[in-house]
Amino acid sequence: MARKSAAKQSFNVVVVGQQGRLAYEALLFVASLRAMSPDFTGRILIAEPQPGPRWSKDPSIRNQAVRDALTEMGAEIIPFHTQHFGETYPYGNKIEMLQALPKGEPFVFFDTDTLITGDLAAVPFDFDRPSASLRREGTWPQPQLYGPGYTGLWKSLYDKFGLDFESSLDQSQPDEYWRRYLYFNAGYFFYKCPHEFGARFLDYALAIRNAPPVELCAQSFDPWLDQVALPLVIHSLGGGRDTLPDGLLDGAVSCHYRLLPLLYARESDHAVAVLDHIAMPNKIKKVLKTYDPIKRMIYQGRGAKARALFDRENLPRKEQAIRNRLKSNGYWMR
Incomplete structure (x- = not known):
């Protein structure tokens, strides 16, 4: 007798969409998700920043044809207000939009410049143990000649938030090599509740921006602030670098291009073929x-x-x- 396949999880998918390139990328993203993951039954949310004092121009999607195309494919446009970042740090959108998502419902965030290239519904997310993209380079921090090394720089942040530093390390990597330290690309991340994740993400990002440890005095946080805070958030919530099987996201199932x-x-x-097909x-x-x-x-x-x-x-x-x-x-x- 054949075994029944495991029940597929229900979760929401969210990208940030705003006027210009991101709106068209969101359209490609949703089209790829519909084409390549027909069994996905969750909500597709387009988080849309609203005009306000932190934007010199209206950031919302003003192209009606794009809005119509998104909604015709079943996506929902969810407005959110920018209180802390906005135009001066647009990467902050992915932090602030989380409070606009349905509370207590598992979510996966993707950057809009992503194609779904396989069955997202079959990915075995452990929503109790968050993680994020490991497709990254050693962009931050940049140790200075006479300053602390990677260990001193990262440990200062773990100490600031009362987190255990040693348990975050990849002991298979050598000391003072950037891969030893928990570091993600923020191209995707997931958790069981966007409000809990978002509140901590915002708290950590603002604390790092406004009052960084003295060890980081020579480090730049623009544009890296989200990727500096993200590993601390994930570690504090019991996640890490190994909560997803290798080769799915940033592999067979998604392409962050x-x-x-x-x-x-x-x-x-295959990624190019998917793009051609959906376009x-x-x-x-x-x-x-x-x-x-x-x-x-x-x-x-x-x-x-x-x-x-x-x-x-x-x-x-x-x-x-x-x-x-x-x-x-x-x-x-x-």
């Missing part, structure tokens, strides 16, 4: 073609030409080198 030229340059043939229906094509970078990269073939510049089996080690090659050949768009 960052910008379309980078997608064409370095991502898998072809006339209903969505008509909306996407109104955004020039998408029009040129997808519909006018510039993406395929940019892809031909790179060997995916032998990519430059640093992302900046990929960007530079794209720019020098006229394929950089954002």
